[in-house]
Amino acid sequence: MSDQFKSRLPIRIWGTMKAPISDRPLIRPLPAMDRARQVTDALAEYVQSAQLKAGDRLPAERELMAALVVGRSTIREAIRHFQALGVIETRKGSGTYLLKPVSKATIHMPLSLDTGHLRDALLQTLEVRRGIECEACMVAARKRTDKDLILIEQNLNEMERVHIEKGTSGPEDLAFHLAIYDATHNPLFRQLLEQMRETFWQFWEHPFEREDFARRSFPFHRTLFNAIAARDAEAAREETLKILEVVEEDIKEMSK
Amino acid sequence: MSDQFKSRLPIRIWGTMKAPISDRPLIRPLPAMDRARQVTDALAEYVQSAQLKAGDRLPAERELMAALVVGRSTIREAIRHFQALGVIETRKGSGTYLLKPVSKATIHMPLSLDTGHLRDALLQTLEVRRGIECEACMVAARKRTDKDLILIEQNLNEMERVHIEKGTSGPEDLAFHLAIYDATHNPLFRQLLEQMRETFWQFWEHPFEREDFARRSFPFHRTLFNAIAARDAEAAREETLKILEVVEEDIKEMSK
DNA sequence: CAGTTCAGGTTATCTGATGAGTGCCGCCCG
DNA sequence: CGGGCGGCACTCATCAGATAACCTGAACTG
Numbered sequence: 001m002s003d004q005f006k007s008r009l010p011i012r013i014w015g016t017m018k019a020p021i022s023d024r025p026l027i028r029p030l031p032a033m034d035r036a037r038q039v040t041d042a043l044a045e046y047v048q049s050a051q052l053k054a055g056d057r058l059p060a061e062r063e064l065m066a067a068l069v070v071g072r073s074t075i076r077e078a079i080r081h082f083q084a085l086g087v088i089e090t091r092k093g094s095g096t097y098l099l100k101p102v103s104k105a106t107i108h109m110p111l112s113l114d115t116g117h118l119r120d121a122l123l124q125t126l127e128v129r130r131g132i133e134c135e136a137c138m139v140a141a142r143k144r145t146d147k148d149l150i151l152i153e154q155n156l157n158e159m160e161r162v163h164i165e166k167g168t169s170g171p172e173d174l175a176f177h178l179a180i181y182d183a184t185h186n187p188l189f190r191q192l193l194e195q196m197r198e199t200f201w202q203f204w205e206h207p208f209e210r211e212d213f214a215r216r217s218f219p220f221h222r223t224l225f226n227a228i229a230a231r232d233a234e235a236a237r238e239e240t241l242k243i244l245e246v247v248e249e250d251i252k253e254m255s256k
Numbered sequence: 257m258s259d260q261f262k263s264r265l266p267i268r269i270w271g272t273m274k275a276p277i278s279d280r281p282l283i284r285p286l287p288a289m290d291r292a293r294q295v296t297d298a299l300a301e302y303v304q305s306a307q308l309k310a311g312d313r314l315p316a317e318r319e320l321m322a323a324l325v326v327g328r329s330t331i332r333e334a335i336r337h338f339q340a341l342g343v344i345e346t347r348k349g350s351g352t353y354l355l356k357p358v359s360k361a362t363i364h365m366p367l368s369l370d371t372g373h374l375r376d377a378l379l380q381t382l383e384v385r386r387g388i389e390c391e392a393c394m395v396a397a398r399k400r401t402d403k404d405l406i407l408i409e410q411n412l413n414e415m416e417r418v419h420i421e422k423g424t425s426g427p428e429d430l431a432f433h434l435a436i437y438d439a440t441h442n443p444l445f446r447q448l449l450e451q452m453r454e455t456f457w458q459f460w461e462h463p464f465e466r467e468d469f470a471r472r473s474f475p476f477h478r479t480l481f482n483a484i485a486a487r488d489a490e491a492a493r494e495e496t497l498k499i500l501e502v503v504e505e506d507i508k509e510m511s512k
Numbered sequence: 513c514a515g516t517t518c519a520g521g522t523t524a525t526c527t528g529a530t531g532a533g534t535g536c537c538g539c540c541c542g
Numbered sequence: 543c544g545g546g547c548g549g550c551a552c553t554c555a556t557c558a559g560a561t562a563a564c565c566t567g568a569a570c571t572g
Contacts, residue, residue, distance in 0.1 A: 073558095076523090094566075131390060132388060139383055188380050188383070316552075329524090329525065348553075349532075351552090513572100519569095527560085531554105534553080536549105539547090540547085540548100
């Protein structure tokens with residue numbers, strides 16, 4: 001495995017540490033193209049060229065070290081880089097695994113939010129969410145296949161069932177929406193929403209825990225489904241807006 | 257400076273390496289909450305509590321090392337983490353500097369796109385863009401102040417002027433839209449769009465270079481401005497959709 | 513056959529040393 | 543007096559080697 005990896009590795013390190021700097025080709029006078037950066041590029045390229053899929057294991061740090069002829073810490077930093085981007089997960093004692101395939105054309109958009117006031121942060125995020133979710137539902141209404149529709153309905157039923165049974169239905173609610181995003185056949189929607197939601201839940205739960213929320217937002221989920229079933233994009237948008245309105249109320253009330 | 261930093265540091269590392277694990281407080285049995293993660297949290301918290309602003313310099317690696325009582329490699333990996341998130345920049349021989357202030361509630365949403373077919377990638381991104389830009393324009397229409405409006409108009413005028421003069425107006429077009437996003441008074445919009453656009457331009461330019469594009473999308477920019485001026489959210493949405501439609505045409509044509 | 517133990521592989525982290533930019537400060541020369 | 547030029551101090555970049563903690567699966571035991 002080590003050999004195979006080595007042979008496929010598309011990288012060329014620009015000169016070993018000992019070599020004088022002047023040996024460096026004049027390719028780019030860019031700011032600090034360190035080895036670490038080259039290694040990240042090499043890794044990305046490798047993942048792409050080796051056709052690795054989500055869940056696959058990457059070579060061990062020591063193997064990479066040997067293959068790229070760099071120190072272990074450098075490798076680790078490169079791995080950290082992808083880890084921060086949420087592309088890779090490393091399990092201590094086991095190895096590092098690919099979460100999503102990367103390519104060099106990876107779009108990463110780290111956002112930061114000043115959370116001086118939690119309320120404001122939530123509302124700001126909500127505004128963005130409104131844009132994305134509405135569009136997602138509209139696209140889903142237009143592009144969904146019958147198969148997608150079945151999946152969405154299953155999730156909707158499950159959600160209603162759990163709600164009646166337990167009073168709350170956080171995960172099922174999420175599953176329902178994710179099913180819709182999948183129906184857009186555009187992976188970006190799902191990724192975006194997943195990430196947002198994930199960060200959201202961090203300080204979420206509170207409002208969502210109120211069975212109130214589930215109860216009030218409930219009818220709209222069904223109508224949203226109907227709109228998508230009818231391929232009525234405009235109606236889908238309307239219903240999504242209604243759901244998000246409930247969310248907004250909760251946020252505003254949460255902070256009194 | 258080192259001392260000052262030390263005293264402000266909000267972190268408590270859970271026990272040094274030498275200490276037997278059983279000494280660890282039972283705070284959380286979470287999966288792999290390694291020191292590195294604690295260090296990133298500590299750093300984020302520090303930046304927040306110390307009120308660091310963009311451009312400020314962070315303590316040197318060795319200082320951090322001493323303050324947090326961890327090894328240097330651990331510090332470096334944490335720094336790499338923020339670097340990947342685009343929050344920090346490190347300049348060799350000088351130090352590491354803050355690009356944007358972070359908080360623990362930083363939302364990072366790295367997206368990756370399979371760019372097997374450029375055309376699909378562009379269209380997928382466009383769908384998301386449609387959601388976000390429409391919403392941004394709507395929010396701007398509602399929340400804009402008179403001052404915002406003046407800024408937007410200035411950018412619009414500049415854009416038209418440059419267009420007549422040079423035939424193209426890429427940067428000015430961007431400036432115009434950014435002015436709108438600022439009028440939302442929601443930093444997320446601008447960040448999101450900026451990042452997307454940045455990645456976009458990478459394989460963009462081609463279609464945008466055609467003065468055709470500018471010419472065709474031109475009238476809608478003016479009408480979009482009018483809608484925002486009139487605080488007519490729905491109209492703003494309409495106009496934005498029209499602009500994006502032109503973009504979509506170009507993308508579709510580009511790939512023949 | 514189920515539960516336990518153990519070995520080998522892997523990540524996590526520390527330590528110490530060296531390379532290599534940056535910036536400032538003082539010395540020297542004109 | 544002013545400007546350059548070297549040198550020192552500081553900082554990041556990287557490497558090498560050594561532990562510690564951890565995971566997995568296979569061999570082993572009852």
